[in-house]
Amino acid sequence: MRVRVIIFLLPILASLCAPAEVIHLKNGRTIWAEHVRENGAHLEYDIGDDSYAIPRSSVERVEAGGVPPAYSPASGTAQPTRDLPVFTPGGSLKLEDDLADRIVHDGHVDPDALTATERKGKPELTATAYFIAGKHEFEQGDLNQCRRYYEAALRFQPDNATVLTYYAALLLRTANAEAAVSYADRAVRSDPESPDAQAILGYAQFYTNRTREAIRSWKKSVHLRPDAAIERLIAKAERELAAEAEFSQRESSHFTLRFEGKQTSEALRRDLLTALESDYDDLVRSLGSTPRSNILVVLYSDQAYFDVTRAPAWSGAVNDGKLRIPINGLSSVTPDLARILKHELTHSFISQISGGRCPYWLNEGIAQLLEPSTVDGRGHRLAQLFHAQREIPINTLEGNFIRFSAAEATLAYDESLAAVQYISETYGTSDLQRILERIGQGSSAEAALRSTIHSSYGDLEAEVARFLVGKYGD
Numbered sequence: 425m426r427v428r429v430i431i432f433l434l435p436i437l438a439s440l441c442a443p444a445e446v447i448h449l450k451n452g453r454t455i456w457a458e459h460v461r462e463n464g465a466h467l468e469y470d471i472g473d474d475s476y477a478i479p480r481s482s483v484e485r486v487e488a489g490g491v492p493p494a495y496s497p498a499s500g501t502a503q504p505t506r507d508l509p510v511f512t513p514g515g516s517l518k519l520e521d522d523l524a525d526r527i528v529h530d531g532h533v534d535p536d537a538l539t540a541t542e543r544k545g546k547p548e549l550t551a552t553a554y555f556i557a558g559k560h561e562f563e564q565g566d567l568n569q570c571r572r573y574y575e576a577a578l579r580f581q582p583d584n585a586t587v588l589t590y591y592a593a594l595l596l597r598t599a600n601a602e603a604a605v606s607y608a609d610r611a612v613r614s615d616p617e618s619p620d621a622q623a624i625l626g627y628a629q630f631y632t633n634r635t636r637e638a639i640r641s642w643k644k645s646v647h648l649r650p651d652a653a654i655e656r657l658i659a660k661a662e663r664e665l666a667a668e669a670e671f672s673q674r675e676s677s678h679f680t681l682r683f684e685g686k687q688t689s690e691a692l693r694r695d696l697l698t699a700l701e702s703d704y705d706d707l708v709r710s711l712g713s714t715p716r717s718n719i720l721v722v723l724y725s726d727q728a729y730f731d732v733t734r735a736p737a738w739s740g741a742v743n744d745g746k747l748r749i750p751i752n753g754l755s756s757v758t759p760d761l762a763r764i765l766k767h768e769l770t771h772s773f774i775s776q777i778s779g780g781r782c783p784y785w786l787n788e789g790i791a792q793l794l795e796p797s798t799v800d801g802r803g804h805r806l807a808q809l810f811h812a813q814r815e816i817p818i819n820t821l822e823g824n825f826i827r828f829s830a831a832e833a834t835l836a837y838d839e840s841l842a843a844v845q846y847i848s849e850t851y852g853t854s855d856l857q858r859i860l861e862r863i864g865q866g867s868s869a870e871a872a873l874r875s876t877i878h879s880s881y882g883d884l885e886a887e888v889a890r891f892l893v894g895k896y897g898d
Contacts, residue, residue: 445469446487455817460486466882481813517552517586524556533557533573551581559590565866567598567779585615592624596631599776601745602717604628612641619649626654631745633680633720635661667724675718678704683723688751695757696721696765703766710794711770712857713777719769721747743771763795770794777857779864785821786869788837789844790856799842803896806842810889815839818881822869843884846891851877 447455447469460469465480526537541553558573574591581587588611595604608625615621626641642658645651671682676697683693700721708714742748747768754761770791774782799806809815816832816839825836847856855876862872873879879887 448484448487455820517548517555517584523549523553527553527556528560533560547580551577551584551587553577554580555584555587555590562590562594565781565868567594567864567866570594571598583610583614585611585618585621588614589618589621589624592628596624596627598779599772600716601628601631605632605634617648619645619651622648623651623654626657630657630661632717633746635665639665668722671722676701678715678718680718680720681723682720684725687725688723689755692751692755692757693723696723699757699762699765700769703769707766707770707773707794710853711773711777711860713773715772715776719747719772721749723749723751725750725752741768743768747772763797767791767795774860777860777864781863782860783822783863783869784825785818785836785840785843786859786863788825789840789842790860792837792841793844793848797841798845799838799892800896802838803842803892806838807889807892807896809835810885810892815885815889818843818885819870839888842892843888846884846888847877850887850891 445460447460447467455469460467462468462480467480467483467486523541527534527541538553538557542550544550554573554577558570558577561567561570561573571591571594574587574594577584577587578591588607592604592608592611595601595607604624605628608621608628611618611621612625622641622645626638626645629635629641630638639658639661642654642661646654646658668682668684671684673680673682674693674697675681679697679700681693681697704714741750741764747765749761749764749768751761757765768791771787774787774790778787806815816836818839821836821840825833828836844856847859858876859869859872862875863869867875870881873881873884877884
């Protein structure tokens with residue numbers, strides 16, 4: 425059996441290859457949708473399983489046909505798995521002709537079919553049945569149920585390279601890279617010729633600070649099957665090794681700090697770890713969750729930071745599973761640095777709670793709110809933009825802000841903070857936590873909003889507009 429799955433890459437595969445309708449807004453922006461329809465004073469449109477609405481007055485025209493641009497999915501900033509490649513595992517699963525249809529039909533896993541398969545007393549077939557069920561639940565976003573099915577599959581075939589590889593990838597997706605190393609290593613020992621097992625082992629090693637080992641694993645993977653995405657990761661890891669060749673390391677209760685001794689003083693390093701530990705405790709209280717393993721924090725000169733991350737010039741730090749902080753010329757934890765540290769650390773907590781599925785607007789909005797920051801100084805300008813319907817629609821803020829210019833990124837961050845500030849001030853931070861938990865359980869962001877604050881994206885945009893006008897004027 426050969427299974428081809430896009431893992432962690434694109435939230436709506438169909439929309440990337442099927443013709444789309446293009447909504448051109450009067451503010452110059454575009455929305456790519458699968459279907460568009462008029463409903464009174466609004467246009468309604470569908471993207472995947474979600475439906476949205478915008479005022480008809482904000483639309484210049486709608487064009488049919490075309491293929492939407494591909495950009496990063498709605499996944500949180502602190503998500504090491506957002507670059508994971510297409511999986512095409514080898515044939516290590518035993519499959520009867522109609523097994524997949526028996527296990528999953530009408531959009532659901534059939535538990536009776538799983539039980540019937542298990543009663544046949546064929547461990548390899550039973551493992552495949554549970555793998556099929558787990559793969560389905562992963563695609564539906566139910567990562568907890570997916571994990572249970574994969575673990576059941578491994579009880580029947582503990583050395584199946586395909587199941588081990590997918591299980592390791594699931595652990596990475598749920599911010600458990602340390603555990604993923606063990607399962608990925610077992611997958612490689614079971615099938616050394618599997619490029620996917622080698623690739624996942626490389627990811628797990630990289631995000632547990634085993635960079636040299638990760639490079640070796642990735643090179644084995646691309647030797648077995650060329651992959652441009654993994655080649656780029658090898659290049660990134662090699663840049664990191666070069667930049668950090670002379671770095672030292674120290675640890676605290678929850679952090680591993682890497683630094684170049686000539687760039688930082690002992691006092692600065694001590695103060696950084698003290699600030700991070702304080703932020704950690706505060707975020708545990710605010711968000712009710714803790715990351716599973718120590719968080720790596722790397723301090724760079726400005727040049728080394730941009731060399732390693734290739735981040736846009738407007739970025740102040742990066743959390744790609746590791747907190748990468750430029751500290752050139754700093755001798756103490758300034759208020760700006762303190763905000764950056766807490767902002768980036770918040771992404772690690774959000775990734776843990778949401779299973780790496782949090783859309784960027786919510787991720788960045790919560791991170792700003794907990795710095796803490798507000799839109800008070802920019803509220804009047806935002807109110808004017810929303811009143812003129814020139815804001816960026818929330819659904820277009822689900823993807824990575826790195827694709828924006830500096831001016832667009834500023835607006836994207838402000839809108840994200842405004843939306844989260846509205847939710848927090850109206851419903852409380854506990855509802856923000858519940859939204860993240862529902863996303864982690866497999867809900868889309870809009871479905872999570874509906875089940876907590878009873879708002880669709882369209883409702884939220886209208887409510888934020890009224891909030892801004894009422895609080896800051898138009």
